[in-house]
Amino acid sequence: MEKLERDVVVIGAGAAGLSAAYELKKAGLSVAVLEARDRVGGRLWTDDIDGAMLEIGGQWVSPDQDVLLGMLDELGLETYSRYREGDSIYVNADGRATRFTGEDFPLAESTQQEMDKLVEALDELSKEVDPADPWRHPRAKELDRISLAGWLESLSEDKEARDNVAMFIAGAMLTKPAHAFSVLQAAQMAASAGSFRHLVDADFILDKRVIGGLQQVPLRLSARLDGDVHLNQPVRSLRSGESVPSGMGVVVTSDDVEVSARHAIVAMPPNLISRISFDPPLPRRQQQMHQHLSLGLVIKVHAVYDRPFWREQGLSGTAFGPYQIVHESYDNTNYGDERGTLVGFVSDETADQMFRLPAEQRREQILDSLAAYYGDEARHPEVYYESDWAAEEWTRGAYAASFDLGGLSRYGADLRSSVGSIHFACSDFAGAGFQHVDGALRMGKAAATAIVAQHSEQPRMQGAGISS
Numbered sequence: 001m002e003k004l005e006r007d008v009v010v011i012g013a014g015a016a017g018l019s020a021a022y023e024l025k026k027a028g029l030s031v032a033v034l035e036a037r038d039r040v041g042g043r044l045w046t047d048d049i050d051g052a053m054l055e056i057g058g059q060w061v062s063p064d065q066d067v068l069l070g071m072l073d074e075l076g077l078e079t080y081s082r083y084r085e086g087d088s089i090y091v092n093a094d095g096r097a098t099r100f101t102g103e104d105f106p107l108a109e110s111t112q113q114e115m116d117k118l119v120e121a122l123d124e125l126s127k128e129v130d131p132a133d134p135w136r137h138p139r140a141k142e143l144d145r146i147s148l149a150g151w152l153e154s155l156s157e158d159k160e161a162r163d164n165v166a167m168f169i170a171g172a173m174l175t176k177p178a179h180a181f182s183v184l185q186a187a188q189m190a191a192s193a194g195s196f197r198h199l200v201d202a203d204f205i206l207d208k209r210v211i212g213g214l215q216q217v218p219l220r221l222s223a224r225l226d227g228d229v230h231l232n233q234p235v236r237s238l239r240s241g242e243s244v245p246s247g248m249g250v251v252v253t254s255d256d257v258e259v260s261a262r263h264a265i266v267a268m269p270p271n272l273i274s275r276i277s278f279d280p281p282l283p284r285r286q287q288q289m290h291q292h293l294s295l296g297l298v299i300k301v302h303a304v305y306d307r308p309f310w311r312e313q314g315l316s317g318t319a320f321g322p323y324q325i326v327h328e329s330y331d332n333t334n335y336g337d338e339r340g341t342l343v344g345f346v347s348d349e350t351a352d353q354m355f356r357l358p359a360e361q362r363r364e365q366i367l368d369s370l371a372a373y374y375g376d377e378a379r380h381p382e383v384y385y386e387s388d389w390a391a392e393e394w395t396r397g398a399y400a401a402s403f404d405l406g407g408l409s410r411y412g413a414d415l416r417s418s419v420g421s422i423h424f425a426c427s428d429f430a431g432a433g434f435q436h437v438d439g440a441l442r443m444g445k446a447a448a449t450a451i452v453a454q455h456s457e458q459p460r461m462q463g464a465g466i467s468s
């Protein structure tokens with residue numbers, strides 16, 4: 001067992017943990033980052049699959065994500081725009097595909113009016129909610145006990161209008177059925193992206209990608225940490241309080257490394273925190289709160305073709321169908337690539353259904369759904385891959401975690417509270433940038449800032465300082 005002494009031990013080398021470690025090093029503190037996987041990045045993972053570069057996890061950057069944009073600049077990373085020329089496609093409940101331009105789906109006029117009304121209502125509500133503390137909304141408790149589905153039903157009898165509006169937050173963001181989370185949680189999701197209209201506007205929310213892949217962010221951060229990141233080290237226990245050596249706040253043990261440190265940052269999704277054995281146990285509030293936060297479920301489907309054939313038909317690749325297996329799909333062609341890539345998403349209960357099928361049948365049904373948007377050619381990709389994060393031991397869902405009904409108003413105020421020397425940071429706890437890489441970076445920086453403030457009067461430990 002390797003034994004280390006550091007100012008701070010960080011558990012998890014995702015965007016949150018690495019940005020925390022990077023800020024701490026820049027401030028002159030020593031760190032050790034313990035990561036369970038054999039790679040850094042957590043839910044950011046860019047890999048070569050059968051000769052195609054795929055973004056298996058997070059990939060898009062939107063203009064409001066200023067912390068992420070600042071980090072891309074600092075790390076010397078460049079972005080490019082998602083392909084968006086041409087018509088989009090909408091497939092309705094009867095399976096009929098219609099071309100359209102702009103944001104408004106080609107719906108019957110009465111349905112369009114109802115959809116406008118619902119978008120307006122959700123937009124107004126999200127303006128009243130501060131994403132950092134939605135529990136302070138004067139009607140927080142009331143809004144937190146109504147599901148998004150129930151709230152939409154109370155406002156409109158038009159099913160297609162409701163299903164479309166729900167799709168933008170349920171299927172596309174929280175990746176849970178609209179009856180499984182509250183309208184307060186939905187409003188926070190929208191507010192965290194600036195407004196609900198931003199979520200409806202694919203050109204905003206899915207604006208840019210990073211050349212070479214978004215995993216470059218954790219990879220470059222890790223390179224700047226100069227040997228302080230320890231891979232294949234799932235943390236098993238965290239001791240704090242009287243049993244730790246004097247002058248230290250925690251002793252954190254993984255399979256091969258034991259770190260004694262003044263502070264710990266737990267930079268992992270809340271559903272995994274209870275896998276660490278805490279001695280003494282975390283306070284009951286945290287133990288309870290973490291049980292009310294759960295990850296959604298989505299299959300990110302990648303299909304790579306010899307060329308972006310849909311562009312020849314004047315299609316942008318952007319496609320929506322609330323009743324389709326793949327509810328949304330986009331042109332995801334890599335920068336400078338001659339081949340064409342489509343990325344589609346299969347969410348929540350539809351993902352459950354798909355996972356009940358044998359792999360070949362699942363692939364066939366998912367490609368049939370892509371064909372409903374782009375025609376027969378979509379059935380024959382050169383490379384086909386399904387990102388399956390729910391089967392990943394160190395994540396267990398996608399994209400991120402949100403509260404069950406009533407959880408946000410009940411526990412939210414304690415979401416980011418530290419417990420003695422133990423701090424928490426991950427995208428699932430963010431206000432602005434909630435569930436996104438931007439939020440992960442914000443949480444990492446916030447934990448680092450809090451620790452640096454406490455340390456300003458204390459002597460440094462060995463190994464402090466950034467390497468470049």
Ligand SMILES: Cc1cc2nc3c(=O)[nH]c(=O)nc-3n(C[C@H](O)[C@H](O)[C@H](O)COP(=O)(O)OP(=O)(O)OC[C@H]3O[C@@H](n4cnc5c(N)ncnc54)[C@H](O)[C@@H]3O)c2cc1C
Pocket residue numbers: 011012013014015016017034035036037040041042043044056057058059060061233234235236267268269272275276300387389394395397398399400425426427428435436437438440
């Ligand atoms: C398919 C998919 C698509 C997405 N698309 C986008 C997008 O387009 N844009 C966007 O901004 N966001 C997107 N996201 C969300 C974004 O990727 C995440 O919000 C963000 O990367 C989370 O970073 P994090 O550091 O908070 O958590 P994580 O990335 O989950 O990092 C936690 C780390 O902790 C490690 N860990 C867990 N348990 C232990 C343990 N016991 N000991 C040691 N280490 C441990 C994990 O291995 C992991 O490396 C997407 C996510 C997914 C899955």
